Amino acid sequence: MKIFLQTFGTAKKKFSNFLNSFFKKKRTRIGIYGPPNAGKTTLANRIARDWTGDAVGPVSEIPHETRRARKKEDIIISGANGSTVTMDIVDTPGVTTKIDYHEFLEFGMEKDEAIIRSREATEGVAEAMHWLREDIDGVIYMLDSTLDPFMQVNIMMIGIIESRNLPVIIVANKIDLPDATPARIRSAFPQHPVVAISGLEGRNVEDLYETMIEYFG
Amino acid sequence: MKTMPHKCTKCGREYKDGSTEILRGCASCGGKKFLYVKEEEINKDVLEEKSIEEIADESKEEVLEVVEQPTTAKKEVEMYDRVETIRIVSPGSYELNLEKMAKTDERIVSVGKEGSYIIDLMSMAKDEPKKKGKKK
Numbered sequence: 347m348k349i350f351l352q353t354f355g356t357a358k359k360k361f362s363n364f365l366n367s368f369f370k371k372k373r374t375r376i377g378i379y380g381p382p383n384a385g386k387t388t389l390a391n392r393i394a395r396d397w398t399g400d401a402v403g404p405v406s407e408i409p410h411e412t413r414r415a416r417k418k419e420d421i422i423i424s425g426a427n428g429s430t431v432t433m434d435i436v437d438t439p440g441v442t443t444k445i446d447y448h449e450f451l452e453f454g455m456e457k458d459e460a461i462i463r464s465r466e467a468t469e470g471v472a473e474a475m476h477w478l479r480e481d482i483d484g485v486i487y488m489l490d491s492t493l494d495p496f497m498q499v500n501i502m503m504i505g506i507i508e509s510r511n512l513p514v515i516i517v518a519n520k521i522d523l524p525d526a527t528p529a530r531i532r533s534a535f536p537q538h539p540v541v542a543i544s545g546l547e548g549r550n551v552e553d554l555y556e557t558m559i560e561y562f563g
Numbered sequence: 564m565k566t567m568p569h570k571c572t573k574c575g576r577e578y579k580d581g582s583t584e585i586l587r588g589c590a591s592c593g594g595k596k597f598l599y600v601k602e603e604e605i606n607k608d609v610l611e612e613k614s615i616e617e618i619a620d621e622s623k624e625e626v627l628e629v630v631e632q633p634t635t636a637k638k639e640v641e642m643y644d645r646v647e648t649i650r651i652v653s654p655g656s657y658e659l660n661l662e663k664m665a666k667t668d669e670r671i672v673s674v675g676k677e678g679s680y681i682i683d684l685m686s687m688a689k690d691e692p693k694k695k696g697k698k699k
Contacts, residue, residue, distance in 0.1 A: 447655030461655035468649060468657045475664035499661070506665040 373420070374433040374562050375481055379474065379507075380488030381499055382409035382440025382467075385519040387416075389488060389545040390437035394418045396551070402437050408453045410467035412439045415477055423555050431563040436477060439470030443499055478506070484513045484562040491518040491526040491542065495534040504535060513561045518542040521549060568605060569597040572615040572626060575608055586629055597627045647673035647680060 378386045390402040403416045416437045424430040445467050450460035478485075485507050489495055507514050516535050518528035521544045528542035541557050543550040566580040573594030578585050588595050598619045600607070608615055619626050650658040650673045670683040 441661065443659050443661060445657045445659065446652075464655040464657065468659060471659050471661075472648070472664055472670075475661060476668055478665060479668075502661055506661065510665075 374431060374483045375436060376433050376484045376486060376558070376562055377436045377438055377474075377477055377482040378486045378488060379438055379441060379478070379503060380517075381490075381497065382442055383407070384440065384488040384490045385545045386440065386488050387412050387437050389486070389517065389519065389543075390416070390418065390435055392545055392548060392551060393421060393423075393435055396555075397421045397423055402435070408450060408455070410440055410445070410450075410463060410470065412437060413463070413466040413470040415439065415470070415473050423558060425556050425559040429559055429563060431559050433558075433562060436482065438474035438477060439467060441471055441474055441499060441503055443502075445471070478510070478512075482512060484515075486515050486517055486558075487538075488517045488519050489531050490520050491528040491531055492520055492523050495531045500534075504538075514538050515554070515557050515561055516540045517545075517554060519545050522547045566602060567599040568602065569627065570600050570605075570608070570615050572596040572598050572619060575615055577605065585627075588629060595629045597629070598622075599624050599627065645673075647671040649673070651675070 378390055380386050387403050387405050391405065394400050394402050398418070398421055400418065402418050403412055405411060417434055418437075419434045420432060421435055422430055422432050445464050447457070447460040447464040450463050451457065455463070487500075487504065487507065489500065504514070504516075516531060516538050518526075518531040518540055520526055521528055521542050526542075528540065531542075532540045539557055539561065541550065541554045543554055545551070568580055569578040569582065569585055570576070571578070571585075571589040571592060571594045573596070574589060574592040576589055576591045578597065584590060585597050589597075598615050600618070600622075604618075604622075607613070608618055645660055645663070648660050648663045648670050650660075652658060652675070668686055670686045672681040672683070673679060674681060
């Protein structure tokens with residue numbers, strides 16, 4: 347039975363690819379970007395669970411848990427007024443300008459493992475930047491609202507995204523934490539829509555979905 | 564053409580127009596600021612018992628400041644001026660040049676101190692990416 351379902355699944359996918367090649371359905375590919383530990387994978391998982399029932403990838407408090415970009419295709423998000431958007435969500439590795447394995451040692455990781463993690467994370471950033479250049483139609487830029495939004499990497503990334511004329515929604519995440527100040531993020535990036543959410547608890551994600559339909563639809 | 568001699572604003576020593584001596588600072592007092600004065604007003608400071616600085620304020624003439632070239636302070640190279648995409652500081656410690664990565668897939672890796680690079684020629688020799696959705 348399981349094998350049958352798998353075969354059926356593959357066949358279904360092939361068939362839909364076949365149809366897509368005819369109808370060239372324009373899908374919007376949305377990249378979730380942001381510094382490490384902003385909650386990108388948590389949000390990607392939530393979006394995937396809310397609209398498809400699946401998950402995207404594992405989450406960890408150690409930075410650079412996501413070291414390869416992960417894609418979840420054909421997510422159909424529908425808004426309150428009945429309009430829908432079909433999109434692929436790409437969860438990307440945390441973007442940073444410095445990766446040092448010493449940082450992982452603090453989490454009790456062995457040196458060898460930490461060095462490998464650091465190397466993979468570096469490749470991951472390169473991969474995320476590659477996606478941004480060629481395959482992304484819109485960006486969700488995640489920020490931890492308990493931290494200073496004026497970090498150099500954020501200013502740089504928003505600048506890069508703007509220079510590519512990509513629509514961007516800034517998500518002020520972790521509003522479940524007591525010292526979260528999403529207002530600081532709003533004043534840092536007044537030129538872009540900012541949605542304050544808790545990806546972990548799911549607070550206010552409906553707002554984000556509505557904004558996504560508005561900006562990426 | 565009228566010449567405009569310089570006067571040290573500190574001690575008033577005169578220097579010929581275009582003198583390169585002043586680039587090392589005033590030979591008498593080591594002052595670094597010089598004022599252009601008109602030939603006919605060259606002794607104005609002495610006659611009117613004013614300092615060169617006061618005359619500088621009156622004449623609105625620009626005070627030339629000799630800036631010493633900082634030789635010891637090493638200038639921090641800005642990220643976007645760098646040639647490399649990734650710098651390996653030590654095994655497991657990396658510095659990434661996001662601006663460069665956003666522009667190209669070409670990889671130039673620098674190792675340790677500035678001036679040592681590894682260039683990935685393969686990354687530069689790759690064909691232009693094929694148009695999406697085009698299948699054979």
